[in-house]
Amino acid sequence: MRTTRALAVSAVAAAVLGAAAPTAAAWDHPSNIVALPGVIARGGELTLTVDGCSKGGSAMSPAFRDEVELSSVQGSRNESASGTAKVKDSAVPGTYDVKVDCGGTGALTRPSAFTVIGGVRGGLGGSSATGATPTDVAIGGGLVAVALIGGGAFWLRRRTESRL
Numbered sequence: 001m002r003t004t005r006a007l008a009v010s011a012v013a014a015a016v017l018g019a020a021a022p023t024a025a026a027w028d029h030p031s032n033i034v035a036l037p038g039v040i041a042r043g044g045e046l047t048l049t050v051d052g053c054s055k056g057g058s059a060m061s062p063a064f065r066d067e068v069e070l071s072s073v074q075g076s077r078n079e080s081a082s083g084t085a086k087v088k089d090s091a092v093p094g095t096y097d098v099k100v101d102c103g104g105t106g107a108l109t110r111p112s113a114f115t116v117i118g119g120v121r122g123g124l125g126g127s128s129a130t131g132a133t134p135t136d137v138a139i140g141g142g143l144v145a146v147a148l149i150g151g152g153a154f155w156l157r158r159r160t161e162s163r164l
Contacts, residue, residue: 029106032078033059033098035085035114042116043089047082050100050108054079057102063091063116070100091116 031052040046048059050070059068065088070081081102098113132140 030057030100030102030108033100033108033110033113035098035110037114039115039117040087042087042091042093042118044087046085046087046114048085048098048100049073049080049082050102051078051080053081053100053102053105055103055105056081057100057105059083059085059098059100061085061096061098061113063087063096063114070102087116093118 029052030050032050034049036047036049048068048070050057050059053070054072054076056072057070059070065086068083068085070083073080073082093116095112095115097109097111099107099109101107
């Protein structure tokens with residue numbers, strides 16, 4: 001009977017340790033890359049967070065101006081590292097991968113980690129052109145012509161009604 005109990009306890013202990021081993025080994029290598037915001041305009045900044053990269057490392061993408069240095073996040077439950085990336089002003093709109101190297105503990109690539117969109121036009125008339133375009137002049141001229149014709153017709157109609 002004692003042998004059966006000892007075998008049962010040993011089997012349970014081995015199962016618990018066996019289940020915990022992959023979890024402990026997972027933190028030795030980068031396991032997840034998060035890029036926020038997920039959609040960004042050219043020239044913007046995004047934050048990269050990498051789980052399982054406790055000693056820091058570096059991140060690279062064709063859209064980044066420079067290689068990003070990842071620093072260890074103190075008190076992180078997931079042994080994370082974080083860094084800020086600047087997107088090139090000349091980056092072509094589309095999705096980009098991020099490749100992370102955690103200083104000898106492993107590398108990881110996240111496909112389609114973030115999306116770059118074109119520049120934003122803001123303000124009255126947009127920010128990419130100065131002055132009135134030929135289209136603006138044509139529209140404005142057409143509106144003035146319609147106003148003159150409509151006003152003239154109204155004035156002539158009022159003038160003929162008063163003579164009757």
